[in-house]
Amino acid sequence: xxxxxxxxxxxxxxxxxxxxxxxxxxxxxxxxxxxxxxxxxxxxxxxxxxxxxxxxxxxxxxxxxxxxxxxxxxxxxxxxxxxxxxxxxxxxxxxxxxxxxxxxxxxxxxxxxxxxxxxxxxxxxxxxxxxxxxxxxxxxxxxxxxxxxxxxxxxxxxxxxxxxxxxxxxxxxxxxxxxxxxxxxxxxxxxxxxxxxxxxxxxxxxxxxxxxxxxxxxxxxxxxxxxxxxxxxxxxxxxxxxxxxxxxxxxxxxxxxxxxxxxxxxxxxxxxxxxxxxxxxxxxxxxxxxxxxxxxxxxxxxxxxxxxxxxxxxxxxxxxxxxxxxxxxxxxxxxxxxxxxxxxxxxxxxxxxxxxxxxxxxxxxxxxxxxxxxxxxxxxxxxxxxxxxxxxxxxxxxxxxxxxxxxxxxxxxxxxxxxxxxxxxxxxxxxxxxxxxxxxxxxxxxxxxxxxxxxxxxxxxxxxxxxxxxxxxxxxxxxxxxxxxxxxxxxxxx
Numbered sequence: 001x002x003x004x005x006x007x008x009x010x011x012x013x014x015x016x017x018x019x020x021x022x023x024x025x026x027x028x029x030x031x032x033x034x035x036x037x038x039x040x041x042x043x044x045x046x047x048x049x050x051x052x053x054x055x056x057x058x059x060x061x062x063x064x065x066x067x068x069x070x071x072x073x074x075x076x077x078x079x080x081x082x083x084x085x086x087x088x089x090x091x092x093x094x095x096x097x098x099x100x101x102x103x104x105x106x107x108x109x110x111x112x113x114x115x116x117x118x119x120x121x122x123x124x125x126x127x128x129x130x131x132x133x134x135x136x137x138x139x140x141x142x143x144x145x146x147x148x149x150x151x152x153x154x155x156x157x158x159x160x161x162x163x164x165x166x167x168x169x170x171x172x173x174x175x176x177x178x179x180x181x182x183x184x185x186x187x188x189x190x191x192x193x194x195x196x197x198x199x200x201x202x203x204x205x206x207x208x209x210x211x212x213x214x215x216x217x218x219x220x221x222x223x224x225x226x227x228x229x230x231x232x233x234x235x236x237x238x239x240x241x242x243x244x245x246x247x248x249x250x251x252x253x254x255x256x257x258x259x260x261x262x263x264x265x266x267x268x269x270x271x272x273x274x275x276x277x278x279x280x281x282x283x284x285x286x287x288x289x290x291x292x293x294x295x296x297x298x299x300x301x302x303x304x305x306x307x308x309x310x311x312x313x314x315x316x317x318x319x320x321x322x323x324x325x326x327x328x329x330x331x332x333x334x335x336x337x338x339x340x341x342x343x344x345x346x347x348x349x350x351x352x353x354x355x356x357x358x359x360x361x362x363x364x365x366x367x368x369x370x371x372x373x374x375x376x377x378x379x380x381x382x383x384x385x386x387x388x389x390x391x392x393x394x395x396x397x398x399x400x401x402x403x404x405x406x407x408x409x410x411x412x413x414x415x416x417x418x419x420x421x422x423x424x425x426x427x428x429x430x431x432x433x434x435x436x437x438x439x440x441x442x443x444x445x446x447x448x449x450x451x452x453x454x455x456x457x458x459x460x461x462x463x464x465x466x467x468x469x470x471x472x473x474x475x476x477x478x479x480x481x482x483x484x485x486x487x488x489x490x491x492x493x494x
Contacts, residue, residue: 010103010136017134022098024134029109032058036079038114038124045116055124057082058109058132060139060161061102071100072123075110078167083123084110091126098131105135105161153471154479172291173461173473177244179290180264180457183283189240189266194229196222196246202436203227203378206249209259222248225454226265227378231407232442234267234450242266244457255469256399258477262457269448272406273379273390276451277305277367280394280402284365284460293464296363297396303365305392308354311368315357320350321372321387345427347374355400362395377417377433379405397463404453411443 017024038055045051059077066072069088074081088096102108109132112124139161140146146162153159159166181191199218201208203225213220226243233241247263268276281301288299306314309321317336323329326346333340333349338357340349350372358368370382371391379389390406408414418435425432461473471477 007136007138010134010138013101013103014134014136017098017131022131024131026130026132029056029058029130029132031056032109034079035059035075035077035082038082039080039122042114042116042122045114045122047116047120048118050115050125051113053114054111054127055114056109056111057124059107060135061104061106061108063104064100069096071096073099075108076164078171081164083117083121084112084126085115085117085123086126086129091129095129099126099129102131103135103138105137105139106131107133107135150479153477156475169465169467169473170475172465173457175291176287176461176464177457179287180244180283182290183286184242184266187240189242189268190238192230192233192238192241192243193245194223194226194233194243198223200434200436200438202433202439204247204249205377205433206251209248209250224249226263227452227454228436228439230265230267231447231450231452232439234269234407235442235445235447239269239448240266253478255471256459258458258470258474260478261470261474264455264457265453267407267450267452269450271451272449273369273392273404273451276404276453277392277394278302280404280453280455281365287460288464291464295464295466297463298364303367303394305367305369307370308350308368308372309370311358312350312353315361316353318353320353345424347372347424350375359395359400360398363398365394365396367392367394374420376405377421378408378414380408380410381413399459399462400456401459401463402453402455404451407447407450407452409443409447409450411440414443415440 014024033055035057038057041053042051057075057077059075061073062076062081063074064071071086073084073086075084086096086099091099109130110124110126111128112126115123115125117123140151140158146152146159151158152166160170185191197211197213197220199220201221201224204227206224208221208224210219210221212218224247226245226247230241230243242265244262244264246260248260251257251259253259281303285299285301293299309319313319316333316338318329318332318338320329323332324346326342326344326349329346329349330340330342340352344352354368369392370388371379373381373387373389376389376391379391382388382390392404393400394402394404408417418433418440421432422435458470458473462468462470465473467473
């Protein structure tokens with residue numbers, strides 16, 4: 001078996017196989033079981049012990065050892081790796097020679113019986129094999145551990161081929177999403193779908209991606225949030241709804257930000273942000289348990305709760321509610337050797353203090369509660385202090401991963417907030433919420449008291465997997481274009 005082979009070598013083999021009547025790309029291979037199933041069934045085998053248990057497995061060839069009349073090959077599928085034992089006298093001369101001439105990376109299906117080698121390795125003694133796909137490109141140079149970060153992110157398929165822990169990470173992500181759905185479905189929530197292409201973006205403070213709807217001859221926006229549509233469903237009487245889907249924000253790239261990301265949002269009638277906080281900690285604790293989390297974060301409930309005012313005061317010595325305008329806050333920060341941009345709005349400066357001085361220190365799950373109204377155009381005013389809103393953000397692992405409100409359901413108050421957003425935009429803030437007349441009209445029909453939340457799925461997976469970069473947990477993250485990304489047609493045959 002070739003340890004790599006040039007593309008020319010591989011294409012030569014491809015044509016040879018076809019000339020010999022072997023289909024290098026057959027249609028199917030029925031009856032395959034995961035390698036993990038075979039391993040689980042024979043954990044107790046002793047070295048040298050044979051069985052009559054027959055299995056059909058399939059996967060990618062990762063290694064070969066041996067020579068002459070016998071060979072050991074490693075086969076990998078998404079559930080694990082297993083050793084194959086091929087013998088010339090069992091397979092026949094022609095079949096055996098074809099098998100050992102294959103290249104690393106070729107996909108095959110095999111039939112065999114389970115046994116434990118004398119060295120204690122669970123193996124399948126092959127009785128038959130089939131080529132399922134001829135690989136025309138060599139696998140990563142470090143087949144057993146691709147490390148180049150650019151290659152891993154740009155060509156995730158190679159990362160998945162080479163790195164077992166990456167396959168495990170994305171299977172973990174899938175289990176996280178499934179567990180979230182189970183928890184919400186079990187509590188009477190309805191999963192719904194709302195538009196990705198929207199005539200007016202809203203539900204968050206962010207810049208949108210703009211596209212053109214040819215049939216309507218009109219610009220549309222990729223959604224930045226699902227919030228406003230979901231709350232219109234609460235108005236319509238669905239009472240408990242959620243959506244897991246993609247949002248798009250035309251912002252910078254960082255270890256915590258990808259412009260295309262996955263968000264869970266749920267809204268529930270007749271509850272407030274305190275109820276939503278309790279539900280969130282129960283949900284995340286449930287998910288962590290379901291996926292077998294074993295890290296350093298303690299997800300057991302209840303989680304710590306602190307006001308935004310106290311959180312910033314504790315880390316910076318600045319009382320932002322006493323320093324309620326931009327110039328006063330900038331001057332007070334300067335006295336404490338904290339540099340703030342004097343051209344930014346007061347809400348943006350408060351958010352900067354939170355994100356730079358508080359957020360990185362919040363390793364254990366923490367609710368930061370009760371935000372100034374200027375930071376939260378969709379939250380209901382606090383029942384005890386009208387300068388605040390009933391909002392929390394939740395942090396863990398040094399990052400914010402969820403944002404929740406007691407939802408604003410007074411249409412006149414909401415209209416006034418929209419007008420304030422217009423003034424903020426005029427003052428230079430390009431991440432404001434546009435005026436949404438349809439949403440105001442919906443609120444005028446009456447929305448019950450409602451609690452709502454957004455949870456970043458990517459960041460939650462980062463926390464549960466111990467990853468520090470969002471690119472690690474997104475299968476195909478946004479990347480600056482590289483020369484090799486251009487489509488150069490078929491694999492080089494020269």
